[in-house]
Amino acid sequence: MMYLGEQREALKVYGKEAICWLSIKIKGRWSNKNISGHKCADDFCKYCNSKMGKRKSINHDFRDLFSLSIIEELIVAKPKRLIEITSQLEVLYILLGYSGEDFNFEAKKIFILSGYKGWFLNKDKYDFEEKWNYKLAKLLGKHTCTYCNREYIFVYKKEEGRGMVPQMDHWFAKTDNPLLGLSFYNLVPSCGTCNSIKSDEKLNLDEHLHPYLDEKISDTYKFNYWFKETHSPEIILEENTVISSKGKKTFDALNLPLIYKGHSDKELKDWWKEILPILEHNQKVFLKIGKNKSKRIKYMEKLND
Ligand SMILES: [Zn+2]
Ligand SMILES: [Zn+2]
Numbered sequence: 001m002m003y004l005g006e007q008r009e010a011l012k013v014y015g016k017e018a019i020c021w022l023s024i025k026i027k028g029r030w031s032n033k034n035i036s037g038h039k040c041a042d043d044f045c046k047y048c049n050s051k052m053g054k055r056k057s058i059n060h061d062f063r064d065l066f067s068l069s070i071i072e073e074l075i076v077a078k079p080k081r082l083i084e085i086t087s088q089l090e091v092l093y094i095l096l097g098y099s100g101e102d103f104n105f106e107a108k109k110i111f112i113l114s115g116y117k118g119w120f121l122n123k124d125k126y127d128f129e130e131k132w133n134y135k136l137a138k139l140l141g142k143h144t145c146t147y148c149n150r151e152y153i154f155v156y157k158k159e160e161g162r163g164m165v166p167q168m169d170h171w172f173a174k175t176d177n178p179l180l181g182l183s184f185y186n187l188v189p190s191c192g193t194c195n196s197i198k199s200d201e202k203l204n205l206d207e208h209l210h211p212y213l214d215e216k217i218s219d220t221y222k223f224n225y226w227f228k229e230t231h232s233p234e235i236i237l238e239e240n241t242v243i244s245s246k247g248k249k250t251f252d253a254l255n256l257p258l259i260y261k262g263h264s265d266k267e268l269k270d271w272w273k274e275i276l277p278i279l280e281h282n283q284k285v286f287l288k289i290g291k292n293k294s295k296r297i298k299y300m301e302k303l304n305d
Helices: 008-027 060-064 068-076 079-095 100-120 132-140 192-198 245-253 256-289 293-304
Strands: 167-170 187-190 223-229 232-237
Touching: 008 068, 008 100, 008 132, 060 100, 068 079, 079 100, 100 132, 132 167, 132 187, 167 192, 187 192, 192 256, 245 256, 256 293
Parallel strands: none
Antiparallel strands: 167 187, 223 232
C-alpha cells in the first residue's frame, strides 16, 4: 500500500465542488425563502448559480439531521472524525424512532445513488464536465493502484472508445457507511482487482493501515522473491519485515500475497528470462578472472557504467 499524504491541494479543489453540490442537495440553495440553504463565496460557482435544488423524496427527519457545517465536515474531515459524525447522526436518528437500517437507507439515496453514482461518476443530468474519478486521480497524482502498486490506473480518456478508468475505493465500505460515499479521505484510487477484493472487507482504523494517515506504510511489510524450483522465481512476503499486526491485517484484507503470487508466473519469470543470460555471462567472466582482485574491480566498474 502507498501513503497518499494529506493532499491539501486536491482536497481544496474537490472540497469546493463537493460541498456546494452536497449542501444544495440536502439543504437547497440559499434564498430569502430558504435561509438555511447553501450559497458559497464564489460568485461564479456553477452549482450555486445553477437551477439545482434539493434531492426529493428524502425523509424529512433525516434531512434535518444535517447542518451546513456537518455537510462540510463530511466532505473534508479526517477518517477518525468521519466515523464519529456517522455514529453521532445515526444515534440521533434512532432517538427519533428510526432504525439503523432506516438511517443507511436514507444515506444511500443521497450519498451513494445521487452523490457517488450520479454526481461523482457523473451519470446524471448535471453533466458539467469530466467525471470526478478521472479528475481526482489526476489531482492526487497517482498512476498506480494505491493498494497493490502493481496495476496502472492511467488517467486518460479517449475521445471515442474506452480509456483506462481509475476506480475509487471507499476505505470505509459504502455498504456499511453510505454517509461517507463522498468524503475525500475515504476515496482511494485503486485498480479493479483491489477494489473488488476489498469490497467485502470491513476495515477499521484500530486494526488496518490507512493510505491517507499511515506515513510509514511502505516500511510495514516488504516482498522478496525466492526460487521454488530452478529458474522459477516466486514473490513471497519477507516474514521478518512484518513489524505490526496492522500491516499483517491490512495485507491479508487486501489479499496482497495472493495478488503478487499471480505475478510470479508472469512478470517475474519474464524478468528472470532477461536477467539470466547476463548473470550467466558474468559468472563465466568471474571464473576466468579467478581471484585476481584488480581485474574483478575493473570488471565491476565496467558493469556499473
Ligand atoms: Zn457554490
Ligand atoms: Zn490494486
